[in-house]
Amino acid sequence: MAGTSNGRRVTSGDVAREAGVSRATVSYVLNDTPHQKIPEATRRRVWDAAARLGYAPSAAARALRTGRSDIVLGLLPDWPIEHVLGRLIQQLTNAFAEHELTFLVHSSAHPARPLREIWKTVTPAAVLALQDFPESEADAMRAAGIEVVMAMHGSAQGKARPPLVSEEPIGAAQARHLADAHRRLGYAYPDLTRLGVLARPRLEGVRKVCDELGLPEPDVRTIPLDPDRAVEAVKAWLAADPPVTGICAFNDDVAMAVLVALQSLGLRAPHDLAVIGVDDIPGAALARPPLTTVVRDTDAVARGLARRIIDALEHRQAPVGPIQDPLRIHVRESA
Template sequence: MVPKTQKRVTSSDVAREAGVARSTVSYVLNRTPHQTIPDGTRRRVLDAAARLGYTPSAAARTLKRGRSDVVLCIVKPWPLGSASGLLLAELTAGFDAVGLTLVTHIEGAGVRGVEAVWNEIAPAAVLTYSPVDPDAERTMRAAGVQCVAVLFSGEPDGSARFVRPDARIGLLQAQHLVAAGHARIGYAYPEPPTLRDFAEPRLEGVRAACAEAGIAAPEVRTVALDAESAAAAIEHWRGMDDPVTAVCAYNDEVAQALIAGARLAGVGIPNDLAVIGADDIPTARLASPPLTTIAIDHAAEARRIVHDVTSALREGVAVEATDPADLFTTVVRESA
């Protein structure tokens, strides 16, 4: 016997249950701005929707508006760690609070291309971590995508850009080490080539701080996330005619690899070699010794992005490149 298909609950059902007009239900459930609806009425609508198990039809909203309530975030196939995961979580919550849904698509072999994804979803906005080809951006906008924004790009031209000044991370790292009396600094570069877009600005910040202090440019070595690779880099730094006494690591994971490599190489941290990381991931404070690092205010970063994207959607204007407030803090522990 074929079971009966349950009838979908509609906004009219919710309106009858709550004793209000259907338009009121629409205003409440769609979080329509500039509507003066009493809190009691709003609560009655939400309670009725919950009792009936009402789920708004995304397809209907898309048909009505010509776009969905989705913000599509295109991510390269990076090794996603705690820091990037925290930012995506903050962005997800921030867009949800204004009635938008963040959908993350990781590019890579064996998955549909970006064009197929945004064509199917019909997003309100597209966020990418890479510059967008002008022809591709025009195609997106012609298809109804209202906002195309590039995250963390240092280039001043092209699409709207939310520039996070990652060079300041390297600058703060090196300034901390110089203030501690170190005159020969190394830089631990990450192994995955896909991290170049983040690593290069951080390295440039270290170089700038060294030049500002009148000391030699940092000695750069690539360090994989294993103790052997880190030990080899440390032996190189310590074996130089003018030995490196402190290292700026690309991030906390690379810094923790250096701590493990120092044990293999018989080098004490921080007495023989100071190490400073970046991102302040949860395990940084659990390292032995606890890791000095640069913390990033991901919540403030997400608020800025959400605010600028929603402003562009609401006002129908292009997002201007923004100069964010200081997002970084030096967290001093025992490794440097």
């Protein structure tokens, strides 16, 4: 088995014996220690021996060498892990890997182990949470030597601060796209309360644009991912006085529930009700009609988050304000 010697983990001592050198030489070669005059032939012999034995330095050894762990612990709230969140996790993994850091994800979905058990076991260099978590937990992490504790949405610093990633511009982009042709907008709110940390600021973005443009307050209705129950919300929008004619949906899943409800009533977007979503999931192009949606640059978000962590670990001054999150609208037939 690779990485073992007689059923145990391969050590630097095994590599030293295989290469016929001292353990110190193995350490100097594998860690690329500067100012060590080691012949190139010896270096090759050490690397060849390590490859034959399947040797990999332990995380503990790396931490001793560098003075910190190479793990960034990502804390996921109890959210559905769907296309966009999965893509963001992969892009965060790639962004941290470029800085020789490992992104390790832990979900709080029941019956996950308590957060404190996780970070005490892993002892990460940094913690990046997608959602706010108790300040007492953040204090305990910092007391244990975890150098960076950040939350994308909300604060882990004990006081209000702008989020690292702002959701308001998404709702604002939706409202501006619809406002030229629609004088009354509705907002399709998700029926999962735990998504409120995302839904509330998106709705606030819609509200601010409506206020700026002199439009009525958006008509907000919760849309379950259930065609029959979504029909009731669509009926209420159409029966309002004046009627709602454009819908900003929390995301593409909610937007497609609105489209299905319209079809159930013998109606169609955008003629009877224009609909715009968020995320550009693969099914958006397959909807009937194809869904207009806001697309965010999750790779830019991931790189921005990784950069904030790296700057903090290296004690550099971090930029003020949210990470730049370029948005564009993929215009299709629904709006």
